Amino acid sequence: MLKCKLNITGHCLVTGSSSGIGKAVALEFASKGVPIVAISNDKRALVKLKNEITSVFDVDCYILNKDLLDEKSPLEIYQWCMDNKIDVQILINNIGLVCSGRFEDSCEKSNEDLVRLNLFPMLQLTRYFLPTLKSHNNSYILNMSSLGRCIPMPYKALYAASKAFVYSFSKALSVELKSANVQVSVSCPAGVYTNPHVVQRINSGGIIAKWTSLSVDRVSYFIVNSMLKGKKTIVPGIGAKFLLFLMRVLPESLNILIAVE
Numbered sequence: 001m002l003k004c005k006l007n008i009t010g011h012c013l014v015t016g017s018s019s020g021i022g023k024a025v026a027l028e029f030a031s032k033g034v035p036i037v038a039i040s041n042d043k044r045a046l047v048k049l050k051n052e053i054t055s056v057f058d059v060d061c062y063i064l065n066k067d068l069l070d071e072k073s074p075l076e077i078y079q080w081c082m083d084n085k086i087d088v089q090i091l092i093n094n095i096g097l098v099c100s101g102r103f104e105d106s107c108e109k110s111n112e113d114l115v116r117l118n119l120f121p122m123l124q125l126t127r128y129f130l131p132t133l134k135s136h137n138n139s140y141i142l143n144m145s146s147l148g149r150c151i152p153m154p155y156k157a158l159y160a161a162s163k164a165f166v167y168s169f170s171k172a173l174s175v176e177l178k179s180a181n182v183q184v185s186v187s188c189p190a191g192v193y194t195n196p197h198v199v200q201r202i203n204s205g206g207i208i209a210k211w212t213s214l215s216v217d218r219v220s221y222f223i224v225n226s227m228l229k230g231k232k233t234i235v236p237g238i239g240a241k242f243l244l245f246l247m248r249v250l251p252e253s254l255n256i257l258i259a260v261e
């Protein structure tokens, strides 16, 4: 097995790692020699990821097929790690659902699923793994927000609100854990070309959506290397950074108009 070149002896646990940003982040850490614990509800894709990681990078990869909509899953994941002496030093709370359309047309079950999946696994896993993370001299939590957290987004109201929660929680936790040497980072990407639904949304969006969107490999490379360098707020890409600057200087009413575009 490759010895990790970083000051990391433990594992990196990634939620939602069978595809998209989560998979790319898992591969990026594996390329640095960090063993992976990959979680998702797609067993076949997880087995493929495990084969890729073990053969290409010669690094351990444990896979756990769990539905994170099930409120018992985070505790089961934690217990599995304890039972198997898997020492988690990096926790990547990546999983998240997106919604679109008018809130009044939405269905209660989809709304509940979005709130549950975007918030609860992050809160539960963070709480369970904190003692393990604190036992290291240096450890990391990365929570996946979105640039959409900056403004109220009509037609994606619940999504943007959930990502504002993730951002606010992460920034507050970062301060609480400063003296414990647990670094909490939050990533706020604009569009990322991941699943076909997102790709179609970016392609049918306006010029701003296209200009600020990046490939999943560029985003994951940027996120992983930024967090390892100590960055607490990670906004991948010049386009997204410029958009963030605009959002800060423009009045909220104008920002909301741009978001609808």
Ligand SMILES: NC(=O)c1ccc[n+]([C@@H]2O[C@H](COP(=O)([O-])OP(=O)(O)OC[C@H]3O[C@@H](n4cnc5c(N)ncnc54)[C@H](OP(=O)(O)O)[C@@H]3O)[C@@H](O)[C@H]2O)c1
Pocket (backbone or CB within 6 Å): 015, 016, 017, 018, 019, 020, 021, 022, 039, 040, 041, 042, 066, 067, 068, 069, 094, 095, 096, 097, 098, 117, 144, 145, 146, 147, 188, 189, 190, 191, 192, 193, 194, 195, 198
């Ligand atoms: N893509 C973007 O433009 C963008 C921009 C900003 C922020 N983000 C955030 O980045 C994160 C990842 O986004 P993404 O586009 O990479 O997502 P994605 O391509 O849809 O991948 C989501 C991952 O989560 C897994 N998953 C979904 N539901 C699950 C469940 N109930 N239990 C366990 N695993 C489940 C999926 O497995 P299956 O394939 O089996 O469902 C997949 O591995 C999200 O938090 C998202 O909000 C994305």
